[in-house]
Each structure stands twice: as C-alpha cells, then as structure tokens.
Amino acid sequence: MLYRKHFILYFAILLVLSAVWGYPALATYSEVPVLNYHQVNNEAHNSLTLSSSEFEDQMAYLAKSGYTSISPEQLVDYLQYGKELPPNPILITFDDGYEDNYRVAYPILRKYHFTATIFLITDFVGNNGRYLTWKQVREMRDNGFDFESHTLSHILLSNATDEEIRSQLVKSKEALEWRLGQKVEYLAYPGGAYDQQVVKLAKEAGYRAAFTIDLGRDAKYCNLFSLNRIPIFEGGHTFAHFWLRLKFTQTVSVLQNFKAFLRNKGAQFLADYIYVP
Numbered sequence: 001m002l003y004r005k006h007f008i009l010y011f012a013i014l015l016v017l018s019a020v021w022g023y024p025a026l027a028t029y030s031e032v033p034v035l036n037y038h039q040v041n042n043e044a045h046n047s048l049t050l051s052s053s054e055f056e057d058q059m060a061y062l063a064k065s066g067y068t069s070i071s072p073e074q075l076v077d078y079l080q081y082g083k084e085l086p087p088n089p090i091l092i093t094f095d096d097g098y099e100d101n102y103r104v105a106y107p108i109l110r111k112y113h114f115t116a117t118i119f120l121i122t123d124f125v126g127n128n129g130r131y132l133t134w135k136q137v138r139e140m141r142d143n144g145f146d147f148e149s150h151t152l153s154h155i156l157l158s159n160a161t162d163e164e165i166r167s168q169l170v171k172s173k174e175a176l177e178w179r180l181g182q183k184v185e186y187l188a189y190p191g192g193a194y195d196q197q198v199v200k201l202a203k204e205a206g207y208r209a210a211f212t213i214d215l216g217r218d219a220k221y222c223n224l225f226s227l228n229r230i231p232i233f234e235g236g237h238t239f240a241h242f243w244l245r246l247k248f249t250q251t252v253s254v255l256q257n258f259k260a261f262l263r264n265k266g267a268q269f270l271a272d273y274i275y276v277p
Contacts (some may be wrong), residue, residue, distance in 0.1 A: 031217035034227035041100040063112040119188035148186040180189035244277035
C-alpha cells in the first residue's frame with residue numbers, strides 16, 4: 001500500500017514535469033538536439049549498432065522534416081553568444097570513429113545533404129581495421145564533416161590520474177590538429193564519464209566545450225562542458241524509438257530519471273513498468 005501511494009505521487013510529479021519540460025521541446029527550436037550514434041552496418045547486432053536501413057530511415061525523416069545539420073562551432077556560438085542558427089538545426093555526432101562511419105553512414109548522410117561530427121579515438125585511427133583511416137578522415141573533412149577528440153585511447157577520464165587525463169586530452173588534440181591542419185576545440189567524454197577535475201583539465205588543454213551522453217537538448221547559456229545529446233544506441237533500434245527521443249526529448253529524460261530513482265529506492269518492480277524509449 002505504501003509503495004502504491006508513493007508510486008501515485010511520483011507518477012503525478014512525473015506528469016507535471018513532462019508537461020512543463022516536454023512540450024517546449026516540441027513547440028520551439030530554442031533547445032537544439034544533438035544526435036549521438038556509434039556504428040552503422042549490417043554485420044554487428046549490438047546496442048551500439050544501427051542497420052543501414054534503420055539509419056537511412058532516420059536521415060530521410062530529418063531531410064523530409066526540414067532539419068539542417070550544423071557543426072559544434074555553430075552550436076556553441078549559439079549557446080554562448082546567441083548567434084543565429086539555420087532553420088531546424090540539428091547536430092549529428094558519432095563516437096569512436098568506426099570504419100562503417102565512412103563505408104555506410106557517410107554515403108547516406110551525403111545523399112540527404114547532411115554533414116556530421118565524428119569524435120575520434122586518435123590512437124585507433126589507421127591502426128585498427130575496425131576504425132577509420134586518416135585518408136578517409138581527410139576525405140570526409142574535405143566534404144564538410146568535422147572531426148573532434150574522443151581522447152587517445154578511450155579511457156574513463158573520471159577514473160584516471162591528472163597526468164593521464166592531460167595526456168589523453170592534449171595528445172589527442174595535437175594529433176588531430178597535426179593530421180588535419182585545423183584547430184580542434186571539442187571533446188566527447190569516453191563513456192560519458194567526467195567530473196569537475198576532468199572539466200578543469202579539459203579547459204586547460206584548450207577545449208571550448210565537451211559533450212556527455214546525458215539525454216537532453218542544449219539551450220542558450222548552458223554549461224558548455226556538460227552538453228547533452230540524444231543517444232540513438234540505447235534500447236530498441238526502431239524508428240519509433242528514434243522519433244520519440246527526438247520529438248519528446250525532455251519527457252523521455254524525465255522517464256529515464258524517474259525509472260532510475262525508483263530503482264535506487266528499491267522499487268524495482270515499479271521501475272519495470274516504466275517504458276523508456
């Protein structure tokens with residue numbers, strides 16, 4: 001009975017929060033969506049991988065709906081200074097730099113006139129067949145794609161020493177700048193793991209902003225070193241999963257947090273009833 005009363009109270013709060021936070025995400029584009037992918041291929045079948053048809057369906061929807069792909073610089077200029085963005089802006093990102101980003105995702109993105117940002121694990125580029133080569137990176141760069149840092153070797157920065165963190169942040173940045181001949185100012189935290197010491201060292205290393213894997217959109221004057229994204233690698237790889245996360249981002253975030261809250265309170269059986277797209 002006690003759990004039932006608590007559940008009713010929590011659910012009522014959830015509905016209010018969903019109404020307050022979910023609707024504005026539908027009504028305006030003042031909060032910018034940042035999509036987060038990893039792999040796109042028809043061979044692997046895991047939580048990080050979309051099939052080529054699933055990915056193409058999503059890009060076709062974005063194109064038909066009038067979305068315009070932007071760069072991290074455009075996003076951060078908007079968030080920090082209020083600089084104007086194109087209509088229906090969206091930042092499309094990939095983490096790690098898998099070879100299928102070139103082989104499969106790249107042709108689909110070009111077909112629908114989109115660009116993307118790929119956060120590279122620089123020690124893996126050209127040294128592992130599962131990952132991009134520098135030749136592929138440069139070709140994509142020449143066609144409007146951005147390449148930013150995902151550290152040297154994808155260690156969890158929040159578990160590392162200051163010396164290790166500096167090495168991962170500085171050397172990956174230097175490698176990208178040397179290989180591509182352009183400034184690198186953006187970081188995606190490996191595994192989404194960071195703390196205030198990591199943020200401090202990222203700023204010292206010369207980064208302008210950093211991306212998490214926290215579900216949400218990004219609004220003006222937010223914290224540039226804890227930027228939200230919309231993970232498309234969690235849950236079922238259905239179009240409904242993608243669409244709900246894109247259109248009802250804040251509502252899905254509330255559901256996700258509420259489910260975690262119930263689990264932390266020992267109410268796993270209640271948490272199991274909550275569907276998070």
